Each structure stands twice: as C-alpha cells, then as structure tokens.
Amino acid sequence: MSSGPSRLAVWGDPIDHSRSPDLHGAAYRVLGLNWDYGRRRVDVAGFDAALDGLDGTWRGLSLTMPLKERAFARADERDDDALLTGAVNTLLLGERVRGFNTDVRGLTEALRAGGLGGSRTARVLGGGATARSALVSLLRLGVVEVEVRTRRAEQAQELAAFGERIGLRAAVRALDGPATAVDLTVSTLPGDVALPAAAAAALAADGGALFSAAYAPWPTALAEAWTAAPVLTGLEMLLHQAVAQIRIFLHGTPDEALPDEPAVLEAMRAALR
Known part of the structure; x- marks a missing residue:
C-alpha cells in the first residue's frame, strides 16, 4: 500500500x-x-x-x-x-x-473532545507559533474575547494584534499580572517553564479549564496549580x-x-x- x-x-x-x-x-x-x-x-x-x-x-x-x-x-x-x-x-x-x-485542527479537535468547545472567553499563555494556532482554533470554536500573556511584552503585543486581525477581541496582560476571569486557559508554554508559585496560583484562580499543549514533563508546574477546574494535556492535540x-x-x-x-x-x- x-x-x-x-x-x-x-x-x-x-x-x-x-x-x-x-x-x-x-x-x-x-x-x-x-x-x-x-x-x-x-x-x-x-x-x-x-x-x-x-x-x-x-x-x-x-x-x-x-x-x-x-x-x-x-x-x-x-x-x-x-x-x-x-x-x-x-x-x-x-x-x-x-x-x-495541522496544529489548528489538532487543538480544535482536542478541545471539542475534552468538552471545552463552548468557551466564549479565553486566555493564551505563550507567544510562539503554537500560540497563533491556538488563537485561530479558539476563534473557530466560538471564542470572542481572549487575553494574551507572554514572557516578553513585544511578543504579547504582536500576538494580540494577530488575534485582532483574525476577528478576536484581544487584550494584553502581564504573565504575572492580576487575574481576570476566563472560561478557558490555553498554555503553549514549554513544559519545563517554572512560573513563580504565586503567579501560577493567580492564573489558576479564575482561569477556567486548562489546556496545556505541553505533555512532557508532566504535570507541569502550571498544571499542578490547577486544582479547581479540568486539566487536559497536549497529548490529545498531538493525537x-x-x-x-x-x-x-x-x-x-x-x-x-x-x-x-x-x-x-x-x-x-x-x-x-
């Protein structure tokens, strides 16, 4: 064959x-x-x-x-x-x-499979290529508002501008800034990124469900902070x-x-x- x-x-x-x-x-x-x-x-x-x-x-x-x-x-x-x-x-x-x-398709299917396809507000952590794919996926699933948090302010501004261009209402927040409530958090940060415990707890407090594109090492420091809402690993997206x-x-x-x-x-x- x-x-x-x-x-x-x-x-x-x-x-x-x-x-x-x-x-x-x-x-x-x-x-x-x-x-x-x-x-x-x-x-x-x-x-x-x-x-x-x-x-x-x-x-x-x-x-x-x-x-x-x-x-x-x-x-x-x-x-x-x-x-x-x-x-x-x-x-x-x-x-x-x-x-x-195929990342856009993969994340879209993973979020649907995890029961997270109905979110209206979301947060994206990280500012690379996977983060851009995540914004497209979120738009196709019906998200209308998204906040972007990255480790570099310039990268966050570029990602938010991309979100606006494709039709999202996008805002920039500091990675360790005050929490704002969202339905879903999508983290595209590498699995070995160690956020300060206070920052991770703040993100988890009102972050809704967590989808982490990382799957190794697992659990990530961010996933460990997510104790009150569902957590999905990147294995479903990878699949x-x-x-x-x-x-x-x-x-x-x-x-x-x-x-x-x-x-x-x-x-x-x-x-x-």
Missing part, C-alpha cells in the same frame, strides 16, 4: 520527549504501511542543511519547536492554516515541498494533529479520511497509554 518514499521523522530541539514516533508507528501498522518514522534533533541554524540533505527516500517531516517558522519559509506551497499563522508543522516532500499547519499529518502523508490532503480511521485512532490512543 502506498509505494514510493517511505522515510519520515519528527524534527525539533529538544526532541527526545516526542511521542510522535509512537503515534505514527501505531497508525502505520494498522494501515499496512511499511514506513519508517524516526526522530532527529535539529535546531533552526541547522534546519536548511538538514532538509537539503534528504534524498528521494523521504516522504515527509513533522516539525516541532523551534522549527515551524523556518519550515514555513522553506515550503514551496502552503495550506490556508499555514498561510494564516505563518507556521508549518508538516512538510510533504517531493519536487515541490508542501507545507501544512489529532498527527491524524491530519498521516492523511497528508498518505493522500496529500488533511481532508481525506484514512482507511478505517476509527481503528487507526484506537491504535494511536493505545500507543499513548
């Missing part, structure tokens, strides 16, 4: 924590695909040389922090979510390199964005379902347990 290039991998820095090889390997076994999916530590400075060094046996790449903007720049074609966010987390290789952003990636690697589009996709999902979930 699906002859042709059979090598794939996830790249990023750090990368040892990634569960993507488990997810993809489980899916490929169900689908009967003789594909090899590995992982490689690649930083921004080394990305171009690493990409240019791939031969014709390579089918595609998954990209994680900090490579999503650089992958966007290297793609010859980009899907709508990539163009909207300026971020690519999936490359389909060939004569022309096609870039996709759903990976399904979209596998659709791309197999069909060339994230919109065509996989053969026996329920069975594929079941195997992927089992791989995460």
